[in-house]
Amino acid sequence: MNNNIRISYPSSEKMYMQGTIYPDLRVGMRRIMLTPTVKTVGGRRVAVENEPVVVYDTSGPYSDPDVEIDLARGLPPLRKPWTQRRHGTQMACARQGIITEEMEYVAIRENMNCEALGIETHITPEFVRSEVAAGRAVIPANVNHPESEPMIIGPAFLVKINANIGNSSSTSGIGEEVEKAVWSCKWGGDTLMDLSTGTDIHETRERILRNSPVPVGTVPMYQAFEKVGGRVERLSWEVFRDTLVEQCEQGVDYFTIHCGIRRKNVPLANGRLTGMVSRGGSIISKWCMVHDEESFLYTHFDNICDICARYDAAISLGDGLRPGCTFDANDAAQFAELDTMGELVERAWAKNVQVFIEGPGHVPMQKIRANMDRQIAKCHGAPFYTLGPLVTDIAPGYDHITSAIGAAQIGWQGTAMLCYVTPKEHLALPDKEDVRTGVVTYKIAAHAADLAKGHPGAAVRDNALSKARYEFRWKDQFNLSLDPERAVEYYKTSNSVGGKYCTMCGPDFCAMRISGELEARGCDLGVKELKGVKGS
Numbered sequence: 001m002n003n004n005i006r007i008s009y010p011s012s013e014k015m016y017m018q019g020t021i022y023p024d025l026r027v028g029m030r031r032i033m034l035t036p037t038v039k040t041v042g043g044r045r046v047a048v049e050n051e052p053v054v055v056y057d058t059s060g061p062y063s064d065p066d067v068e069i070d071l072a073r074g075l076p077p078l079r080k081p082w083t084q085r086r087h088g089t090q091m092a093c094a095r096q097g098i099i100t101e102e103m104e105y106v107a108i109r110e111n112m113n114c115e116a117l118g119i120e121t122h123i124t125p126e127f128v129r130s131e132v133a134a135g136r137a138v139i140p141a142n143v144n145h146p147e148s149e150p151m152i153i154g155p156a157f158l159v160k161i162n163a164n165i166g167n168s169s170s171t172s173g174i175g176e177e178v179e180k181a182v183w184s185c186k187w188g189g190d191t192l193m194d195l196s197t198g199t200d201i202h203e204t205r206e207r208i209l210r211n212s213p214v215p216v217g218t219v220p221m222y223q224a225f226e227k228v229g230g231r232v233e234r235l236s237w238e239v240f241r242d243t244l245v246e247q248c249e250q251g252v253d254y255f256t257i258h259c260g261i262r263r264k265n266v267p268l269a270n271g272r273l274t275g276m277v278s279r280g281g282s283i284i285s286k287w288c289m290v291h292d293e294e295s296f297l298y299t300h301f302d303n304i305c306d307i308c309a310r311y312d313a314a315i316s317l318g319d320g321l322r323p324g325c326t327f328d329a330n331d332a333a334q335f336a337e338l339d340t341m342g343e344l345v346e347r348a349w350a351k352n353v354q355v356f357i358e359g360p361g362h363v364p365m366q367k368i369r370a371n372m373d374r375q376i377a378k379c380h381g382a383p384f385y386t387l388g389p390l391v392t393d394i395a396p397g398y399d400h401i402t403s404a405i406g407a408a409q410i411g412w413q414g415t416a417m418l419c420y421v422t423p424k425e426h427l428a429l430p431d432k433e434d435v436r437t438g439v440v441t442y443k444i445a446a447h448a449a450d451l452a453k454g455h456p457g458a459a460v461r462d463n464a465l466s467k468a469r470y471e472f473r474w475k476d477q478f479n480l481s482l483d484p485e486r487a488v489e490y491y492k493t494s495n496s497v498g499g500k501y502c503t504m505c506g507p508d509f510c511a512m513r514i515s516g517e518l519e520a521r522g523c524d525l526g527v528k529e530l531k532g533v534k535g536s
């Protein structure tokens with residue numbers, strides 16, 4: 001294993017913001033340093049400073065040069081002192097009116113440096129508490145995953161993205177999976193799901209958890225199924241329960257469990273074009289049919305909640321009957337399951353267990369809204385977490401894009417977390433480079449949704465980048481971008497750094513240059529001082 005794993009970003013510094021309720025809190029952020037704007041005023045060249053831009057940072061201690069990284073030992077246990085003095089789940093605390101360390105942490109994190117910029121925000125620690133109390137937001141934070149930096153999933157907050165990693169029976173080792181995990185954090189992944197189904201499932205998860213600064217989710221059914229040698233008839237509540245406890249002990253922050261599948265609803269998927277595409281969903285459906293019994297995930301739901309409550313693990317109600325093609329979208333099977341999930345939400349809340357709802361899948365654009373509306377109508381305000389959705393089926397190799405189109409739309413409509421899809425979807429197990437592409441693609445979808453929703457301060461980075469672009473501050477444009485390495489690589493394919501144009505139009509046709517010259521001659525084109533972008 002490469003023990004020197006580090007994350008760095010060009011012209012960026014790690015910075016920390018302090019807590020108020022809890023002055024010991026240090027909330028990590030990234031500050032991007034910019035070069036000055038050079039103007040000619042009255043024949044003299046003057047340099048006007050551009051303020052650094054502060055951005056949300058998922059890279060944890062990996063980007064802090066003062067923290068020693070040792071993958072064999074794992075990250076520092078940030079949350080340990082907090083969880084040791086606490087009794088009860090985040091939801092239990094919230095309902096008692098207690099603002100936990102995690103709640104103040106996420107409030108600071110979501111606002112970035114809005115206060116310094118004079119941008120108003122609705123996000124206060126008390127607001128976070130009230131959203132968690134109402135079940136409208138989830139802070140996935142297993143007491144046994146102290147390495148994780150708190151984050152929040154809810155429609156009133158920044159839209160989050162999840163990256164799926166993990167091995168399959170055919171490929172990849174533990175070192176590779178840890179590398180993918182850290183890589184996802186570098187590019188902006190907010191949570192990770194370890195979906196391993198191959199060898200060393202327990203040890204792979206252990207190494208990911210100990211080195212993950214973001215919450216980790218799993219589908220415990222995969223390991224339970226592996227334990228019974230892939231023989232559905234041998235599966236039982238007991239095997240599942242023991243697996244769930246094992247993973248809770250390790251520190252898994254949220255579990256995808258397909259509790260919404262009822263035996264009576266399984267046949268609804270029969271007439272579909274692509275049947276069932278959920279692994280967990282197909283396994284539990286087969287169990288129901290083989291045993292001719294109701295699903296033990298449904299009948300034991302309260303037991304599942306009791307286990308999760310002991311560790312403050314959250315439940316992600318898995319969409320086992322999600323449509324696997326646009327033709328099957330919004331059918332009776334899918335919506336029967338969604339309605340069942342709505343029933344289960346209140347039972348989780350009765351035990352102070354945080355819960356969110358998984359959604360599809362493959363959905364053409366005109367059918368996306370009905371998914372969000374029905375989730376809102378039936379699930380009592382619990383956050384929605386969707387896979388894409390992919391808006392067409394005809395682009396294998398480009399399904400990060402077919403799905404990001406749907407993800408941006410459903411994110412704007414109120415979905416709280418978007419599960420990424422990589423270019424390898426439907427084709428092969430993604431590698432490290434696919435993780436980067438998937439994460440950056442989903443950052444685009446999530447950020448587009450944040451802008452459209454008007455999240456406080458979301459536009460600061462866009463405006464700073466646009467200003468840099470207009471002023472031909474190329475390095476600032478690259479450094480402010482989601483993938484600076486890619487931007488500079490493309491620029492260099494046919495430019496030498498620094499010109500007042502690029503090879504797209506060439507010097508004579510560069511509209512931005514012509515426009516800039518007009519302005520310099522005194523034609524005011526109306527660009528005003530931008531909030532949060534000083535030095536205009």
Ligand SMILES: C[C@H]1O[C@@H](n2cnc3c(N)ncnc32)[C@H](O)[C@@H]1O
Pocket residue numbers: 164165166167168195196197387421425426429430
């Ligand atoms: C539910 C989603 O999870 C993805 N998925 C399943 N297993 C893995 C894995 N090991 N790595 C990455 N993605 C995975 C599938 O491609 C599907 O889109």
Ligand SMILES: Cc1ncc(COP(=O)(O)O)c(N)n1
Pocket residue numbers: 193219256277278279280281318319320358359385386387419
């Ligand atoms: C958003 C999301 N991520 C992961 C899964 C689990 O996969 P599966 O349902 O295939 O077991 C899921 N159902 N939804």
Ligand code: SF4
Pocket residue numbers: 277425426427
């Ligand atoms: S991605 Fe591949 S292995 Fe998974 S369901 Fe589709 S065809 Fe089967």
Ligand SMILES: [Zn+2]
Pocket residue numbers: 277324362426
């Ligand atoms: Zn698919």
